[in-house]
Amino acid sequence: MSETDHSSNEESPANNDRDGLSGEYDPEAVEPTWQQRWVDEETYAYQGDLDTQYSIDTPPPTVSGDLHMGHLYGLTLMDFVARFKRMYGDDVYFPFGYDDNGIASERLTERELGINHGDFTRREFQEKCRDVCQDYEAEFTDDVQSLAISIDWENTYKTISPQVQRTSQLSFLDLYDQGREYRQRAPTIWCPDCETAISQVEQEDLTKQTKFNDIDFELVEAGDGETTQETFTISTTRPELLPACVSVFVHPDDDANQHLVGGTARVPLFGQEVPILEDDRVDLETGSGLVMCCTFGDQTDIEWYQAHDLDLRIAIDESGTMTDLADEYEGLSTADARAAIIEDLDEAGYLLESRDHEHTVQVHERCDEEVEYLVTEQWYVEILDKKDEYLDAGREIDWHPEKMFTRYKHWIEGLEWDWCISRQRDSGIPFPVWYCQECDEAITADREALPVDPIEDEPPVDACPDCGHDEFAPDKDVFDTWATSSLTPLVNAGWDWDADVGELRMEQPELYPMNLRPQGHDIISFWLFHTVVKCYEHTGEAPFEDVIIHGMVLDENREAMSKSKGNFIAPSEVIDEYPIDATRYWTASASIGDDFPYRENALEAGERLLQKLWNASRLVDQLTEDVDRSILDEERPESELADIDRWFLARLDETIESLTERFDNYEFAKARDDLRTFFWSTFCDDYLEIAKQRLSGGGDESTEYTLLRAHNTFLKLWAPLLPHVTEELYQRLYDPEESLHRQAWPEPAGYDADLAAGETAMEVIGALRRYKTEEGLPLNERLEAVDIYGHVGGFSDAISDVMHVTRIETFDDEPEVTTEISDIDLDYSLVGPEFGSDVGAIDDAIESGEFEVSGDTLYLADGQFELDDEMFEIEKSRTYSGEGQMIETERAVVIVR
RNA sequence: GGGUUCGUGGUCUAGCCGGUUAUGACGCGGCCCUUACAAGGCCGAGGUCGGCGGUUCGAAACCGCCCGAACCCA
Numbered sequence: 001m002s003e004t005d006h007s008s009n010e011e012s013p014a015n016n017d018r019d020g021l022s023g024e025y026d027p028e029a030v031e032p033t034w035q036q037r038w039v040d041e042e043t044y045a046y047q048g049d050l051d052t053q054y055s056i057d058t059p060p061p062t063v064s065g066d067l068h069m070g071h072l073y074g075l076t077l078m079d080f081v082a083r084f085k086r087m088y089g090d091d092v093y094f095p096f097g098y099d100d101n102g103i104a105s106e107r108l109t110e111r112e113l114g115i116n117h118g119d120f121t122r123r124e125f126q127e128k129c130r131d132v133c134q135d136y137e138a139e140f141t142d143d144v145q146s147l148a149i150s151i152d153w154e155n156t157y158k159t160i161s162p163q164v165q166r167t168s169q170l171s172f173l174d175l176y177d178q179g180r181e182y183r184q185r186a187p188t189i190w191c192p193d194c195e196t197a198i199s200q201v202e203q204e205d206l207t208k209q210t211k212f213n214d215i216d217f218e219l220v221e222a223g224d225g226e227t228t229q230e231t232f233t234i235s236t237t238r239p240e241l242l243p244a245c246v247s248v249f250v251h252p253d254d255d256a257n258q259h260l261v262g263g264t265a266r267v268p269l270f271g272q273e274v275p276i277l278e279d280d281r282v283d284l285e286t287g288s289g290l291v292m293c294c295t296f297g298d299q300t301d302i303e304w305y306q307a308h309d310l311d312l313r314i315a316i317d318e319s320g321t322m323t324d325l326a327d328e329y330e331g332l333s334t335a336d337a338r339a340a341i342i343e344d345l346d347e348a349g350y351l352l353e354s355r356d357h358e359h360t361v362q363v364h365e366r367c368d369e370e371v372e373y374l375v376t377e378q379w380y381v382e383i384l385d386k387k388d389e390y391l392d393a394g395r396e397i398d399w400h401p402e403k404m405f406t407r408y409k410h411w412i413e414g415l416e417w418d419w420c421i422s423r424q425r426d427s428g429i430p431f432p433v434w435y436c437q438e439c440d441e442a443i444t445a446d447r448e449a450l451p452v453d454p455i456e457d458e459p460p461v462d463a464c465p466d467c468g469h470d471e472f473a474p475d476k477d478v479f480d481t482w483a484t485s486s487l488t489p490l491v492n493a494g495w496d497w498d499a500d501v502g503e504l505r506m507e508q509p510e511l512y513p514m515n516l517r518p519q520g521h522d523i524i525s526f527w528l529f530h531t532v533v534k535c536y537e538h539t540g541e542a543p544f545e546d547v548i549i550h551g552m553v554l555d556e557n558r559e560a561m562s563k564s565k566g567n568f569i570a571p572s573e574v575i576d577e578y579p580i581d582a583t584r585y586w587t588a589s590a591s592i593g594d595d596f597p598y599r600e601n602a603l604e605a606g607e608r609l610l611q612k613l614w615n616a617s618r619l620v621d622q623l624t625e626d627v628d629r630s631i632l633d634e635e636r637p638e639s640e641l642a643d644i645d646r647w648f649l650a651r652l653d654e655t656i657e658s659l660t661e662r663f664d665n666y667e668f669a670k671a672r673d674d675l676r677t678f679f680w681s682t683f684c685d686d687y688l689e690i691a692k693q694r695l696s697g698g699g700d701e702s703t704e705y706t707l708l709r710a711h712n713t714f715l716k717l718w719a720p721l722l723p724h725v726t727e728e729l730y731q732r733l734y735d736p737e738e739s740l741h742r743q744a745w746p747e748p749a750g751y752d753a754d755l756a757a758g759e760t761a762m763e764v765i766g767a768l769r770r771y772k773t774e775e776g777l778p779l780n781e782r783l784e785a786v787d788i789y790g791h792v793g794g795f796s797d798a799i800s801d802v803m804h805v806t807r808i809e810t811f812d813d814e815p816e817v818t819t820e821i822s823d824i825d826l827d828y829s830l831v832g833p834e835f836g837s838d839v840g841a842i843d844d845a846i847e848s849g850e851f852e853v854s855g856d857t858l859y860l861a862d863g864q865f866e867l868d869d870e871m872f873e874i875e876k877s878r879t880y881s882g883e884g885q886m887i888e889t890e891r892a893v894v895i896v897r
Numbered sequence: 898g899g900g901u902u903c904g905u906g907g908u909c910u911a912g913c914c915g916g917u918u919a920u921g922a923c924g925c926g927g928c929c930c931u932u933a934c935a936a937g938g939c940c941g942a943g944g945u946c947g948g949c950g951g952u953u954c955g956a957a958a959c960c961g962c963c964c965g966a967a968c969c970c971a
Contacts, residue, residue, distance in 0.1 A: 021933090299971085360971090407901055407969070414900080414970070521902085522968060551902090552967065558909095560967065589910080589922090593902080595967055599909060601923050608936050619933035673911080673921070685938075692932085766939090772929095773939045779931040804931090828916040832954060839954045843917095 021621060021732065025614035027579035031724045035145055043739045044086070044150040046093045050510045054090035056082060057489050057514035057544055058151075059527065060097030060159055063136040064108035067143040069553040069561060070520060072571045073596060076587040077550055077668070078518045079149045083720035084663040086150070087745040093511055095492055096151045098140065100133040101159035102481030103194060103366055106427035108132060117426040122455055129427045130160070143571070148580055148723050150741065157491055159484050160429070165451035167491050168484040169432040172421075173444055174504065174538055175381060181421075183442065185377045187295075187302040188420060189362070192320030192334075193369035196424040197378050199480060204365045210237045212357035213342060214288065216350045217248065220273055223262030232260060233352060234290045237359060239345065240338040241294035243270045243326045244315035249304065251282035254289050267292075268350040269341065270327065277308055296373035298362070316372055318424075334372075379422040379431065379477070383533055387412050393532050393542040397517075400666050401593040404521060404549040411525045419530070421483040428478025434459040438469035447497040486530035489514045489543040504538070517544040521551060521593070548666050551595035558597050569598055581722040582606030588672040588721050609676065610725050613718065616684050617729050620711045623695050627704045629734060632712060635749050636705050643753070643794030644694075644761075645706035648687045650753035651678070652710055656746045659717055668721070675717055683710060686762055693801035713746045756891075757793030763889040764788055768803045771887055771896055780804055783896060785884075789815045790892025815878075815893050817886065822877035824851065824858065830871045838865065 038044065046053075056078055061071055078094070086092045099105075106117060109125075109132045117125045137158070144151065157164055175181045188197040216231045234248065245267045250257045261278045274292075281300050282291050293304045295312050304310065315325045322329045322337045329337045345351040362371045383390070391412055399405040422431065430453045432445035445452045446460045454474030463470045487495075492514065494507025506512055513535075519527055528547065535543035554560055555567040562568065574583055585606030590596040638646055655678045662671035687710070694703045712734060719726045719740050730740035768786070772779055785807045792799065796808045824846045832839055845851055845860040852859045856869035880886035884897030 023934095362971095403902070410900060411969075520968090525969065554967075556908090558966070591910080595903075597909070599923085602909075604936085605923065608934095611936055612934065615934040615937090617933085622933075669910085677921080684933090688933085689931090696932090769939060772931095774928090776928080778929075779938075781931090826917090828955070830916095832916060835954075837954045842954095 021614065021618040021729075025610055025725060025728075027581065027610065027724065030728050031148070031580050032146070034724050034727050035148055038148070038150070038739070038741070039145055039153060041739070042152075042154065043741055044082075044092070044094060044152045045154060046152045047091045048508075049091035052089060052091045053093055053510050053515075054085045055093040055492065055511040055514045055516070056095070057492060057517045057531075058095055058097060059519055060099040060157075060485065060488065061140065062104045063098050063100045063133050063140055064104045067140065067571050069569060069571060069598065071144075072147060072574075072583070073553050073587055073590070074518060074520060074550060075144060075147060075149045076584055077548065077590075077592070077666075078516075079147075079584075080588065080663070080668050080720050081516060081518075081548075081666065082150050083723065083741060084745070086741065087716065087719065087743060088660070088663075089744065092150075092152075093155065093492070094151050095155040095157070096141075096144065096153070097156065097488060097491070098133070098137045098158045099481070099485060100129070100137065101164075101484055102428050102478075103196070103423070103425055104481075105129050105133050105160075106425055107194070107366065108136075109427065120426075122426045122430075122453065125426045126160075133158075133160075146575065146580070147571075148584070150723070155492075159481070160427075162451050164484065164487075164491055165429045167487055167495060168429045168479055169445065169450045169452070170447060170495075170497055170504065171483075171487055171490070171534060171538065172432060172479070173447060173450075175534075176444060178537065180382050180537060181379060182382065183377060183379050185375060187305070187373050188376050188378050190318065190372045190374040190376070191364035191367065191369050192316075192318070192372055193367045194364060194425070195318055197374075197376060197420060197422060198364055198371070199420050199482075202365050203362045203371055206361055206363045206368060206370075208359065208361050208370075210357055210359060211342075211354045212237055213239050213345075213354045214352040215239065215242075215268060215345060216352060217268060217290075217292075218266040219260070220264040220266050222260055223276065224259040225263075227259055232257070232265070232290055233288045234292050235288050236292060237357060238294075238297050238338070239341045240322070240326075240329075240334050241297045241315060242267055242292075242341060243272075243322075243329070244294035244296070244313045245270075245272065245274055245292045246295055246310045246313055247274045247293045247304070247308065248276045249279045249282050249291050249293055250276060251289060252278050252280055254282070257290055260290075269344060269348065272313075279304060279307070295375070298373065302373055312375060314375065316374070318374065318376075320372065378420050380418040380420055381483075381533070382418050384415060384418055387415060390529070390532055390536065393536045396542045397544060398546045400546060400548040404524065404547075404593060407521065407524050408529065411529060419480075419533070421480045422477040423480050424476070425478050428481070429484055430454060431475040431477050431479065433475040434472040435475065436464035436467060436469050437471040437473050439464060439467040441466040443472060448499050450497070482526055482530045483534075485527060486534040489517075489531065489535050490538065495538070512539070512543070513541060514544045515546060517547040519547070519549060521549045524549065546666075548592055550590070550592050554595050554597045556598055556600065558595075561598075574603070578603045578607060579610060579724070581610055581724050584721055584723075585609060585672070588668045591669050592666060609680075610722065612680065612684065613714075613722070613725055614729070616679075616688065617711060617733065619688065619692070620707050621733055623691065624704050624708055626699070627708065629708065631705055632708055632734075636702070636709075638751060640702060641706065641751075642694075642700070642702040644687075644690060644758075644798040645702045646751055647753040647755070647758040647795070648683075648706055648710060649749065650751040650755060651682060651758070652713060653748035653751055656713070656717070656748050660745065663720065672721060675721075679714055679718075682762075683714070686765065690798045690802045694798075715740060716743060716746050719743075754793040757791050757795055760790050760889075760891040761792045761795035761799055764790070764792060764799055764892055764894055765803060767887045767889050767892075767894050768799075768805075768896070771885070771894075772803075782806060785809070785897040787811065787815070787884075787895040787897065788892055789813065789894070790889075792892070815880065815886070815895060816882065817878045817880045817893075819876045819878050821853070821874055823875035825873040825875055826867075827871050827873070831867065834871070835865065841865070842867075 082092050082094045109129045112132050189203055191198050212235055214233050214235050216233055218231055219229055248265050250261050260276045263276045264273050265276055266273050293301050295305055296302050313325055315323055317323050320334050322332050324330050329340060364371055394408045432452045434443045434454050441464050443459045443461055459472045489512055493512040498505045531543055582603045586602040659671050659675055691703050691707055694700050715726045715730045727740045772781060783805045786805045788810045792810055796810055800808045842860055842865055850861050858867040858872050884895050887894045
């Protein structure tokens with residue numbers, strides 16, 4: 001029978017059908033079995049309990065990408081929360097979204113099928129996208145399930161689904177009706193390869209090798225009207241923009257060229273006359289100090305265009321092709337035009353020099369194509385007017401870690417553009433808008449009719465309400481993906497238009513605001529900010545209560561993983577090598593917010609912990625072989641517990657309490673370390689060794705109860721971090737019927753014990769172990785007599801049991817030894833404020849022995865200083881000359897005889 | 898170039914409002930097979946807390962500058 005064959009566990013739990021735990025834990029067999037069963041049995045189903053719900057706004061991953069370490073990390077963190085909250089008594093709503101909407105999936109489809117979106121109708125192409133995405137989605141589901149993420153698979157959504165399209169279009173209409181959206185012809189950042197507008201945040205830097213060209217411009221008229229100078233030189237990396245040149249700029253501090261300002265110049269080859277103006281945005285460092293402004297070469301050009309009210313000359317179209325403004329170069333690509341123009345400039349004698357130059361260009365992050373700046377008609381969400389409100393909304397959220405709010409704040413404060421939400425792509429959610437062909441009036445869809453695709457569907461009116469014209473043109477654009485992804489809290493809550501009452505409502509209002517938004521710090525400006533904007537505008541409140549912001553996963557050398565660097569580690573490689581529980585154990589060590597290095601040996605440490613848990617469980621099981629597990633149904637009164645057992649249960653109470661707080665504050669690393677230390681040192685090394693001895697001579701009900709209570713509790717405390725091994729043990733040893741992950745989180749039972757005496761006893765045990773080790777004795781060597789000077793309460797039996805001591809005597813007073821004062825420890829937090837700059841002199845006095853203790857007072861340096869007893873502590877050194885050997889610990893003195 | 902965050906033994910990390918002897922784990926060295934576990938137990942070595950300067954009786958912690966890294970933005 002295999003270990004994972006659970007059919008043998010069908011008899012009643014009280015019967016303890018335990019075939020004993022086999023020698024080794026076999027995660028390779030155990031983990032997939034449980035993953036499958038949890039899904040099949042819907043262990044994580046949301047029950048719809050309105051009073052105790054806890055909702056998590058999970059990030060929908062782009063399905064076109066493989067699962068990477070960032071997913072593994074982020075999902076696992078969410079899962080710690082979900083599993084803890086579920087056991088702690090909440091009804092957890094843990095959904096999953098697939099982001100298959102937008103440019104990423106569109107480009108994936110084109111690549112996968114070797115097609116171009118332009119060759120199909122929008123609906124046809126979208127069909128193909130769905131087909132391609134479906135396989136990737138299935139793969140993603142498998143991957144996420146293999147990480148044991150406790151998602152409720154009945155609550156999933158796709159961002160391209162009709163329902164989400166409807167939500168997204170409703171959002172558009174609502175903002176439009178509120179007057180928060182506008183359509184404007186304005187300079188836009190444009191990707192010629194994807195042929196779409198993109199937002200500011202979708203572009204990134206790329207350093208490129210290019211030529212810096214010095215070109216002569218003919219001076220038509222100088223600003224001072226006097227100069228006899230005939231030409232001047234400008235430097236440019238983009239001579240193909242000469243036909244789009246609308247002015248030349250001089251820096252106000254540029255004395256050498258000041259006389260040109262106010263004049264006009266003639267652009268070589270193309271002949272247009274342009275004004276020479278002054279502006280401090282000219283970069284004096286590079287080139288000649290004279291710079292041409294074209295519509296548009298970069299963002300500064302746009303600023304100049306707006307600030308100086310310049311002409312508009314469009315020389316490059318949407319596909320990166322030269323327009324008729326470029327005369328004979330019309331129809332050439334920008335690259336070809338650049339080459340041809342340089343050649344012609346050279347021939348005509350305008351080109352003075354062309355030299356190598358490295359500079360930074362803006363590219364589209366998805367395809368690395370250099371962006372252009374075009375004037376196009378786009379939809380914008382107005383955000384600049386409400387910065388303060390979005391900041392306040394951010395302040396209402398509890399940030400973990402708190403410091404991440406700063407990034408949000410700075411992002412908002414630095415905003416300069418409204419949010420451009422239209423994209424000229426096919427795979428996406430269409431704008432539900434038509435335009436009157438006569439007066440351009442925008443006609444929006446009826447809410448009841450959503451989702452609509454204006455290319456395929458008819459507008460809701462027969463005639464333009466403004467001018468009466470009856471022909472309409474569809475809006476062909478689709479939404480920016482963030483315009484949809486920013487609605488996840490509303491998608492989860494089932495936000496929709498209720499036609500009966502004529503308002504927007506939520507199907508599950510109890511989920512909103514979501515209790516938790518988990519995400520990486522790299523998308524604070526995308527996902528988090530946009531979600532706040534959208535949801536705040538729709539509902540008037542922040543969309544989540546807590547946010548946890550995690551860092552990036554780095555490689556073993558603390559460098560960011562990237563495909564180009566080749567230091568990319570795929571989760572599948574890790575999973576093949578290590579148990580999932582071990583990877584989760586590693587994940588739990590991350591300090592939330594900090595970047596998180598991959599560590600092979602952290603995974604090995606996880607593996608060892610699993611083995612330790614398994615072995616300890618096996619011992620507990622053996623020691624309680626004949627004990628009916630139903631004794632756990634009732635709590636055992638203190639009076640029926642031996643001191644040592646009561647001590648351990650009291651310590652367990654403490655741990656439960658602090659651990660609960662750790663989990664509640666998302667402090668997984670601390671929870672993990674605290675629990676590991678308590679389990680490994682206190683339970684395994686200390687208590688279990690004692691219990692072993694106590695039970696060696698036959699049953700002891702108090703100890704048996706304590707062992708089982710503790711072990712059962714440990715499984716629950718470990719469950720959020722190590723779901724597989726704990727479930728396997730729980731089902732085998734306690735309850736084969738019900739999942740551990742639906743059990744109640746442990747509560748302190750309220751046991752009282754002499755914790756100080758327990759602590760001292762453990763110190764004494766440690767001292768005796770050290771004694772045996774140093775004497776070269778086996779740990780089970782019998783010791784005849786041990787005297788303990790110190791308070792060990794009722795624990796001396798435990799000490800004698802575990803250390804095999806025949807006779808123990810305990811004393812509350814000091815042993816008969818010679819003591820002398822070896823040092824004085826000062827409490828500087830008291831001495832410092834009191835004595836200030838004299839502290840140095842006091843230290844010197846102690847150092848040189850110029851002190852005297854009398855009663856409770858310490859006199860220093862011939863009575864120059866007097867310290868009260870709470871300000872100092874006397875360190876003594878003891879010499880023992882009696883029979884046996886003395887061992888000192890912090891709280892006790894032990895003599896082995 | 899600007900902003901945010903981080904920088905602690907070989908590696909990863911704890912260390913709230915400043916209190917002098919800096920936590921734990923991994924790795925390393927030594928000893929021990931004690932009837933769950935040698936993937937274990939015990940002991941030990943190893944750090945001028947990135948650098949410089951400042952505030953203070955006292956700084957890993959507070960301030961300034963510099964260096965390095967991650968992310969965001971130009």
